[in-house]
Amino acid sequence: TAISNTCAYQPYKNDSLFEHATWVYAFCREHLFRDDTKRIITALWPEGRPAPGTTLIELGCGPGFYSCRLGERFREMSIIGVDRSGKQVQWANDRAEALQLSNCCFKRINALKLSCPEAAFDVVLASRLLTILPEQAGVIAEMYRVLKPGGRCFVAEPRYACWASIPLLAMWLLVGLVPSENGFREPYKATVFSGDTFANLFLAQPWKKIRTWKDGRYQYALCQKG
Numbered sequence: 001t002a003i004s005n006t007c008a009y010q011p012y013k014n015d016s017l018f019e020h021a022t023w024v025y026a027f028c029r030e031h032l033f034r035d036d037t038k039r040i041i042t043a044l045w046p047e048g049r050p051a052p053g054t055t056l057i058e059l060g061c062g063p064g065f066y067s068c069r070l071g072e073r074f075r076e077m078s079i080i081g082v083d084r085s086g087k088q089v090q091w092a093n094d095r096a097e098a099l100q101l102s103n104c105c106f107k108r109i110n111a112l113k114l115s116c117p118e119a120a121f122d123v124v125l126a127s128r129l130l131t132i133l134p135e136q137a138g139v140i141a142e143m144y145r146v147l148k149p150g151g152r153c154f155v156a157e158p159r160y161a162c163w164a165s166i167p168l169l170a171m172w173l174l175v176g177l178v179p180s181e182n183g184f185r186e187p188y189k190a191t192v193f194s195g196d197t198f199a200n201l202f203l204a205q206p207w208k209k210i211r212t213w214k215d216g217r218y219q220y221a222l223c224q225k226g
Contacts (some may be wrong), residue, residue: 037070041070057146060132066125071103079104081107086185111129125154126156128158144223195212199221
């Protein structure tokens with residue numbers, strides 16, 4: 001598909017927990033994390049569905065949970081999921097193939113360096129991404145850059161460190177049995193944000209609209225580009 005050529009692959013020097021404990025994160029995504037599919041749809045498309053031909057990129061897609069959920073429900077969309085873990089991307093592509101989703105593809109891309117043209121997508125989606133990246137401002141700048149004018153991003157992040165850190169701790173325990181020569185790039189503990197800090201993350205970009213809110217263990221942002 002045309003959307004599959006939007007971003008290019010980039011190599012990495014050091015190892016990732018997500019490469020060595022792929023199934024752990026996939027299990028957490030399927031069985032422990034909140035399923036925000038309905039919240040995503042309600043926030044992005046209050047009328048119930050996207051316009052035909054809508055393009056969406058999911059940053060830090062992991063095993064492709066949300067991209068495949070949305071792609072299966074809205075076949076008229078074109079979706080690309082990107083993640084810096086090659087094995088997570090393979091898991092996601094296998095999932096899309098099993099579901100016969102010709103409108104979904106997944107690539108190994110760093111969310112901080114998307115190598116996509118400006119104004120390429122109608123929607124940017126990110127869930128539990130900022131919690132493991134130290135360069136939150138850079139990721140949000142990339143979100144803004146690749147959105148079309150009028151495009152929107154939906155971001156979901158956990159609010160409590162103990163809960164957010166479960167998959168990281170599980171992966172660190174597992175990879176402790178298989179040492180890495182280059183070290184792992186992920187932290188031992190997830191980063192969580194207060195409501196004000198989370199809202200302030202988005203102020204560096206000239207969004208037309210910014211809305212943030214809390215719901216239980218998670219907080220959300222919906223931003224629209226002018």
